[in-house]
Amino acid sequence: MLSKLQKRAFSFAEVVYYLALFLKHLRLMVLLLCLSLVGGLFYYVYARPIYSSKSLVRYLSLARPLDAENVLMEQTDRVLLTRLTSPKIMQRTARRLGLPEDPKALYAEHLVRILPRFDSDRNVEVTVIAYSKQVVNAWVPVMVEEFLKELEEKRAEMRNRILAAYNAEMKDMGEEIESILNAKYQVEGGRKMEIAVKMDELKQLPRKIAIISSRLSQLDRIQSTLESTNLSLVDKLSLLQVLQRESQLQPGEVINAGTGEEIAGENPKTALVVLPTMLPQGNTPPWEQLQRDREQCKTALDEAAKKYLPAHPKMAELLRKMDQINKSIEAELAGAQKQYALEQASLREKKAELMAKLPEFEKVLRDSERLRHDVQYQEVGKGVFSRAYGELARRLSMVDYGAERERIHLQFLGHLELRDQVPVSPNRMKLLVYSLGLGLLLAFGAPFLLEFLDHTVTSVEQIEQHHRLRGLGVVPLVAQSQGARSPSIDLKGNPDRQLTENFRVIRTNLLSMGAVTRNPQALVVASAMPEEGKTMVSFNLAQSFAQMGEKTLLIDADLRRGRLHRVFNQRSAPGLSNILMQGLDWREVVRTTDKENLLLLTCGKHLDGATELVGSPIFEKILQEFRQEFKRIVIDTPPVLGLSETAMMQKHVDGVVLVVWCGRTPANYVKSAVETLQANHANLYGFVLNRLDLSVTSNYYNYYNYYYYSYHYYKSYKALENQPPAPVQG
Known part of the structure; x- marks a missing residue:
């Protein structure tokens, strides 16, 4: 697909890809947007209405000779706003209005919040947000009255307590001073003279x-x-x-x-x-x-x-x-x-x-x-x-x-704003904007989230960038005919034109990679996991070589679960296992097919120990004879992960074509398979992205038109035909 593995620059194709991605998830996006709008509608219908009011309270603070903050414990302007919304004032106000005094019940049934603040004239603005019309109308004047009453009661109580404490403390201090004077006279009178006389005698x-x-x-x-x-x-x-x-x-x-x-x-x-x-x-x-x-x-x-x-x-x-x-x-x-x-x-x-x-x-x-x-x-x-x-x-x-003289004066002046008829919440316009914004966020975020959480291989570029492998081509997903095991293989019917064109592209890219590395005379078609379509790719790739007039041998090397004999409706035995274990002549075992230039070697009977001979000198000798007889040899092998046959035969073949099931094979499985093959010194020609769903809009724009209408692959192959053939490995 790409002559050089380079990161693509942002282009019109990228724009088309993202548009196709959104089209792929369009129904989900529309659903999420509708759900968000429906949720906003439900909230508007069933949410409790909230009312609000903003009131103005005049605030005056008078100075007095008494330090009220330190003596009477009165609060200054800095904590006045906190005292207005203290639990005690809230309970007194709720009692006056006939509301529950418990804070939890009060806020659950009637109040949302109360926000007092100072304005530029040092007056207090109180915003009340509540579920009740009565509360937003009457809360502030009642709260001011209760605050002043509570302040007066507290000051009177504190004054009496201070006077009683001061009187008792003054009495105790007077007695303490008298006892100190008596003790001083007793100490100085008796001991001072005696100590002075002794000190004079002993000082030298x-x-x-x-x-x-x-x-x-x-x-x-x-x-x-x-x-x-x-x-x-x-x-x-x-x-x-x-x-x-x-x-x-x-x-x-x-x-x-x-x-x-x-x-x-x-x-x-x-x-x-x-x-x-x-x-x-x-x-x-x-x-x-x-x-x-x-x-x-x-x-x-x-x-x-x-x-x-x-x-x-x-x-x-x-x-x-x-x-x-x-x-x-x-x-x-x-x-x-x-x-x-x-x-x-x-x-x-x-x-x-x-x-x-x-x-x-x-x-x-x-x-x-x-x-x-x-x-x-x-x-x-x-x-x-x-x-x-x-x-x-x-x-x-x-x-x-000074205790009898007032310092703080509060006076309710009226409502600056009052919304007790039309609720402030839920607001239809804000709710519509929020619901639409949330819906758009979910609608546009869901496709990217789904793509991010998808850990399977979904594109050719994903493997090219992460594993430095060339994408040889893609195979579209074909609807499975009733009763057919492999939906893409049809021996008697007319071949699918789109599928044929895809394998011509794969064949051309494979030959171009062979001109750079090694001529793909004997190549292995493998996959990381079972049932990824390597048998179908092997058959169609061999058929594509045969259509070029090249004598091609298709070998089923999956000695455990071979399937190529079913594709041709033939028996599995005798086959490769019989040649390796029983020494049969391969010329008697290789079968012709109804496809011109295409011959078949089935897996043979399941024999114990046959899989161990795949990497043996016997297999190497037989493969050398095949090279002398056939122009192309396509080998269908077991999966790379968990089985050893594919890795064992790497030293005998020219290279490997890896088949990846689009949208199913995990990326880490592909990585493990590539590392296993590279550890065995395999020549990786590239990979084939199999079962690509072209009904998905993003895949259609990215792959279908590109492969179907591009003819430079055929031009490249014509140029290769004019070159002298690569030497055959003996």
């Missing part, structure tokens, strides 16, 4: 502990240095001299002369009194003079050693003097170490005493902080209650002054 305690701890740390470091390093006597005395200058001992102090721990009671054995002689005197310590004497003695000893022998009396005298000086220095070191130990013991004892007083100091601090917080809290509470008491007194005077 942390500082003393810090000083003593620092001195002890210094003593510990010096002691660690004396014990861990090899220092001379003079170096140790120098370190101890630094500590003595900063000593914390005073003459007359009693300290523990033992381990330096705190003295428990009176223990004269371990108690030691610090004497003035135990402390350093003057600026120059004695050991420094001894060190100088030692250096002089050493110098004299060195000089004497140059002159005298060690046993000389002078050398002995100098050695005795040196020994006395060393003993004096050691005695000084012992005294300094004792003073160091005394000071360390004294400091430890003082620190222990101060640490014992530390919990008492912390308790005094907590008591002082708690007293300060209590006093502050009482002061804050007193101020809060005093301010609240004053604010309540001011509010009470404002409520008593």
